[in-house]
Amino acid sequence: MIAEAVAPVAPPAADALVHALCAVLPAERVLWRPYDLMLYEYDGSIERHRPAAVVFPLSAREVSEILQVCNRLGVPYTARGAGTGLSGGALPSPGGVLVSLARMNRILEINPENRCALVEPGVVNLRLGQAVQPYGLSYVPDPSSQKACTIGGNVGENSGGPHTLRYGVTTNHTLGLEVVLPDGAIVQVGGASADCPGLDLVGLFVGSEGTLGIVTRIWVRLIPIAESVKTLLAVFPTIDAACEAVAGCIARRIVPAALEMMDNMVIRAVESVNPAGYPVDAAAVLLAEVDGLRDEVDAMAGEVEAVCWAHGASDVRMARNDLERARLWAGRKGAFGALGRITPDYYTVDGVVPRTRLPEVLRAIAAIGDDAGFRIANVFHAGDGNLHPLILWDADVPGAEERVVAAGAEIMRVCAEAGGSLSGEHGIGLEKRDLMPLIFGEADMGVMHRVKDAIDPRGQCNPGKVFPTAGRCLEIFARRGMAVGW
Amino acid sequence: MSSLELPIWDAIAPGDPAAVGVDGVVPRYHARPASPEGVATLLRACAERGLAVLPRGGGTRLGIGNPLRSLDLVLDTGALDAVVEYESADLTITVQAGMPLARLQAVLAEQGQMLPLDPPAETASTVGGVVAANASGPLRYAFGTARDLVLGTRVANTDGTITRAGGKVVKNVAGYDLNKLHVGGLGCLGVLTELSFKLQPLPASTRTLALRFDTVAAQAAFLAAVVRSNLGPLAIEALGPTASGAAGLGERRHVVLRLGGYPHAVERQASDLPKLATNHGGHLVENADGLWDRVRNLQVQPAANLLVKAGVPISATSATMEQLQERLADFAPRVWGHAGNGVVYASASADDERTETLAELLAQLRQELRGVDTSASLVLLKAPLALKRHIDVWGDAGDGLPLMRSVKAALDPTSTLNPGRFVGGI
Ligand SMILES: Cc1cc2nc3c(=O)[nH]c(=O)nc-3n(C[C@H](O)[C@H](O)[C@H](O)COP(=O)(O)OP(=O)(O)OC[C@H]3O[C@@H](n4cnc5c(N)ncnc54)[C@H](O)[C@@H]3O)c2cc1C
Numbered sequence: 074m075i076a077e078a079v080a081p082v083a084p085p086a087a088d089a090l091v092h093a094l095c096a097v098l099p100a101e102r103v104l105w106r107p108y109d110l111m112l113y114e115y116d117g118s119i120e121r122h123r124p125a126a127v128v129f130p131l132s133a134r135e136v137s138e139i140l141q142v143c144n145r146l147g148v149p150y151t152a153r154g155a156g157t158g159l160s161g162g163a164l165p166s167p168g169g170v171l172v173s174l175a176r177m178n179r180i181l182e183i184n185p186e187n188r189c190a191l192v193e194p195g196v197v198n199l200r201l202g203q204a205v206q207p208y209g210l211s212y213v214p215d216p217s218s219q220k221a222c223t224i225g226g227n228v229g230e231n232s233g234g235p236h237t238l239r240y241g242v243t244t245n246h247t248l249g250l251e252v253v254l255p256d257g258a259i260v261q262v263g264g265a266s267a268d269c270p271g272l273d274l275v276g277l278f279v280g281s282e283g284t285l286g287i288v289t290r291i292w293v294r295l296i297p298i299a300e301s302v303k304t305l306l307a308v309f310p311t312i313d314a315a316c317e318a319v320a321g322c323i324a325r326r327i328v329p330a331a332l333e334m335m336d337n338m339v340i341r342a343v344e345s346v347n348p349a350g351y352p353v354d355a356a357a358v359l360l361a362e363v364d365g366l367r368d369e370v371d372a373m374a375g376e377v378e379a380v381c382w383a384h385g386a387s388d389v390r391m392a393r394n395d396l397e398r399a400r401l402w403a404g405r406k407g408a409f410g411a412l413g414r415i416t417p418d419y420y421t422v423d424g425v426v427p428r429t430r431l432p433e434v435l436r437a438i439a440a441i442g443d444d445a446g447f448r449i450a451n452v453f454h455a456g457d458g459n460l461h462p463l464i465l466w467d468a469d470v471p472g473a474e475e476r477v478v479a480a481g482a483e484i485m486r487v488c489a490e491a492g493g494s495l496s497g498e499h500g501i502g503l504e505k506r507d508l509m510p511l512i513f514g515e516a517d518m519g520v521m522h523r524v525k526d527a528i529d530p531r532g533q534c535n536p537g538k539v540f541p542t543a544g545r546c547l548e549i550f551a552r553r554g555m556a557v558g559w
Numbered sequence: 560m561s562s563l564e565l566p567i568w569d570a571i572a573p574g575d576p577a578a579v580g581v582d583g584v585v586p587r588y589h590a591r592p593a594s595p596e597g598v599a600t601l602l603r604a605c606a607e608r609g610l611a612v613l614p615r616g617g618g619t620r621l622g623i624g625n626p627l628r629s630l631d632l633v634l635d636t637g638a639l640d641a642v643v644e645y646e647s648a649d650l651t652i653t654v655q656a657g658m659p660l661a662r663l664q665a666v667l668a669e670q671g672q673m674l675p676l677d678p679p680a681e682t683a684s685t686v687g688g689v690v691a692a693n694a695s696g697p698l699r700y701a702f703g704t705a706r707d708l709v710l711g712t713r714v715a716n717t718d719g720t721i722t723r724a725g726g727k728v729v730k731n732v733a734g735y736d737l738n739k740l741h742v743g744g745l746g747c748l749g750v751l752t753e754l755s756f757k758l759q760p761l762p763a764s765t766r767t768l769a770l771r772f773d774t775v776a777a778q779a780a781f782l783a784a785v786v787r788s789n790l791g792p793l794a795i796e797a798l799g800p801t802a803s804g805a806a807g808l809g810e811r812r813h814v815v816l817r818l819g820g821y822p823h824a825v826e827r828q829a830s831d832l833p834k835l836a837t838n839h840g841g842h843l844v845e846n847a848d849g850l851w852d853r854v855r856n857l858q859v860q861p862a863a864n865l866l867v868k869a870g871v872p873i874s875a876t877s878a879t880m881e882q883l884q885e886r887l888a889d890f891a892p893r894v895w896g897h898a899g900n901g902v903v904y905a906s907a908s909a910d911d912e913r914t915e916t917l918a919e920l921l922a923q924l925r926q927e928l929r930g931v932d933t934s935a936s937l938v939l940l941k942a943p944l945a946l947k948r949h950i951d952v953w954g955d956a957g958d959g960l961p962l963m964r965s966v967k968a969a970l971d972p973t974s975t976l977n978p979g980r981f982v983g984g985i
Contacts, residue, residue, distance in 0.1 A: 186874035260958035264934025276739025326760030369824035
């Protein structure tokens, strides 16, 4: 890592923060030179913020000491996993410390009898999956970024993935946490045992975007790998038809293990980079997977197939073996990356709508793209109604960023009006904080605020995330015709 | 106190016999607001007057918790019993909190759907009460507990506001997941008025298997195997001898499995699981009609005045069952558990003469379980008042307690709701 490559030169004597951090951590685990910091000024979102320092703790104790330094000096701090987050959650506050958990990356225990594992937050998602596989177990949440993102980051965002449709997202697989609270206390909430008495603080922490403390250990739930899996690709002549097939599955009470959609732009991008065998002339494809006992998967796959035909599929192909299956999935998991081939930049939007509303919402999104003059590609977790419109743009075009962000906000408005949510898995972070009034009233946000203040009274723990900034918020409340006075 | 000044107080009848007290504390008032706004207004009025409020759904789980420090008013949610929005094609529903669980299930069954939450006493229980008490049943093995099924909540707060968290869609990470605080929060932070749930299709076919084991070791070995296997029963219930007797199985050790899903899969499970049992020294026994309902309702047992629940790691289930059976032997125990989840129940008869002995015994058991796993717990879900005076029903709520206190202070600063009933005297 960079930290080791750079010879530790003494920081300027004036930098009290860096000196204080170096007093609790070895100097090689404290970055402060502008050159080193540059690498940490971004995550997967559009914005950039440079930290005052980046630290690499190895234990909860060290995290606690770092927070105490920050508290003493009144400096904000932000936890960072792999920095793949798409809403700016891991961007530091101005003058703040970035606490990288990347080196706390041990799998401490895999306990097949208890169907759980104990891991440090820096463990990469895919590595955990691979480590438990020999035991016939799986860790379900599988974000498309799983080769890079960390379990700590997943907990921060309450991440999902293609296979969370049937089996649930991160919160459903998190049994317990060790957390360093904003006051520096190290606490364990939940654990390997069921039904711990008291408030479900685990449930509160998961998805709180690092604003309530820093997670240093995670007890995760593991589930047995299904005996049999069938993966099928259904090809559709229109996006509407594909959406209706998704709604049709749910309405027929079929909940596959995964049900993903890709539109023509995505199909072409995938096929031009790393061909998965998707037909390039299709308007949309659905990638569906069913799992269970071998005695039932044929029936399940048959039902999904029938629904697809009934909604006008032009072809339905079943993967015949693991190789074909892996190829179909590689296309889906590499879709974001492949888009880089057809556009200089893309802006990933994350929203959720009731599954019955998918057809109309996708039409509205296409219209937003047309109006704003952007192409919008779609690759998303259709079975959950979790949209990911990707707005294709070019950062070099002056003024484009504002227009892209505005189009994203417009899409959020459509989701909210359809009875949906601003985010299914990428979080609110900096990106959407000012859109929160689209789905929550002042009083709703007020309760969240009170919880935040109760746990982080100093307000130094990843400030500026999730909650609307005062000015912007007034504006939106006003536009919604709501009582103003946030 | 001039209580009849505000229109909202009209609903209150002093000394209403329906407002049964809890733990010997009899409330002065009983209210049954007709709307969520009515709940909120009432809460605020109580908070301003320093009155203590006990929210009540079906009244099936009022015994949970430590004795209240004070109680002035029972707030009955029974009038809030409407379906707000049912999108069967979306597999989601929003209902008011006072709706009886059984009625909700009936509404859903008409569309071939269910809420996979099957705690005992579903006819008398309201959905709000079930969620607030975090009550669960055997199906939690396959579908999780209320925390996994609640998508959104509307809550009436003691400041008179009604606030929402979560939403109606099946995936949602916008803002803090405050739903989680109310699931199992026992109405200590706010009163649930509306809940949105994620639903499941009713399984196309179901079956119940009863497997008998002669030794603890055999039962334990089978349980370990079934938990690791991907044969996927919907529920794995382990029954000790007396619980087996109560379920009509004969006083031996049993494992009762609930199967459900596609008919072919159920066939396969029904053939493979007994084989797996045989490998571990067990065997399939005939089971009479209604076994599953009896197993589901083992908790409902008017004769027993003590019901404890142990939460342990999954692999400690059998040992914990054995431990409770032996140590409570003098109190006519009945022991069973959700073996795939690490949840063990024991019901027993406590008498007043031996209260102190029993309290000591339970405290000791608690210690021992903690020795197995730091997050293990033993909670008294039902206990005579005398016993509650000798032992905290929750036990140690762990490192998180100070945080829970802060959250309580932030959301119910006047301590209007259920004062003293929850962990750590919250
Ligand atoms: C190509 C691509 C595909 C993606 N696909 C998906 C997908 O399918 N599903 C999905 O859900 N997301 C997806 N994402 C988003 C992202 O990968 C996830 O949000 C992921 O969980 C972030 O993990 P991370 O380790 O990179 O966390 P970071 O980005 O470093 O941090 C994310 C948030 O968690 C907080 N955090 C990190 N570690 C801790 C900790 N130890 N304690 C407390 N808070 C902490 C941070 O402060 C921040 O708020 C994708 C991103 C990309 C770039």
